[in-house]
Amino acid sequence: MFYLKFIRDFVNILRAGQTPAQVAGGFALGTILGLSPMLTLQGALIWLILLVLDVNFSAAGVAMTLFSLLAFLLDPLFHRLGYQILVNVDALKGVWTWLYNAPVAPLTRFNNTVVMGSFVVALLLFVPVYAGMKHFVVAYRTHIHSRLEKWKIYQVLDRSKLLGWYRRIRDLKG
Numbered sequence: 748m749f750y751l752k753f754i755r756d757f758v759n760i761l762r763a764g765q766t767p768a769q770v771a772g773g774f775a776l777g778t779i780l781g782l783s784p785m786l787t788l789q790g791a792l793i794w795l796i797l798l799v800l801d802v803n804f805s806a807a808g809v810a811m812t813l814f815s816l817l818a819f820l821l822d823p824l825f826h827r828l829g830y831q832i833l834v835n836v837d838a839l840k841g842v843w844t845w846l847y848n849a850p851v852a853p854l855t856r857f858n859n860t861v862v863m864g865s866f867v868v869a870l871l872l873f874v875p876v877y878a879g880m881k882h883f884v885v886a887y888r889t890h891i892h893s894r895l896e897k898w899k900i901y902q903v904l905d906r907s908k909l910l911g912w913y914r915r916i917r918d919l920k921g
Contacts, residue, residue, distance in 0.1 A: 760806050761887045770803045771881035777807030778876045781814025782821075782869040784862055788854040806880075821868075822861055829864030833857075 760770060776797045784790060797807055818825075833843060846852040856862045 773803035773806035777810030825864030829860030
């Protein structure tokens with residue numbers, strides 16, 4: 748049942764009234780939250796950015812869920828990348844020492860190889876995820892949604908009593 752709700756929420760996000768840039772921004776910020784640990788200073792900063800900017804919060808939740816599941820599979824890769832950055836890049840050793848002795852910087856947990864690797868990957872993926880999601884939302888709204896409405900399964904589900912009941916309850920809230 749969770750998967751059906753997840754797919755329905757994702758489709759609703761794509762059809763929502765917000766601009767593609769707002770949906771893509773929320774999805775890209777959710778990607779960072781999903782790939783990197785949230786209980787760090789940078790996680791709190793991303794949450795603050797998410798709350799301050801006018802982005803789609805639901806898209807961030809969907810991305811965070813998807814990429815959190817993916818992050819567990821990629822932890823060995825994150826560890827190797829974080830190890831390379833923390834240990835084998837001699838030019839940065841002074842920076843790591845200075846950060847470790849700084850009063851607030853250890854709250855970032857930058858000295859953990861998995862945290863470092865996952866945060867670097869999340870930052871590198873931010874722009875491609877944003878651009879890709881923005882393009883996908885535009886394509887969905889202009890081409891894909893009209894094709895999906897013609898499918899028999901979509902029409903059957905759209906006319907189902909369960910969905911009608913759900914819509915009536917949903918509309919009572921608003």
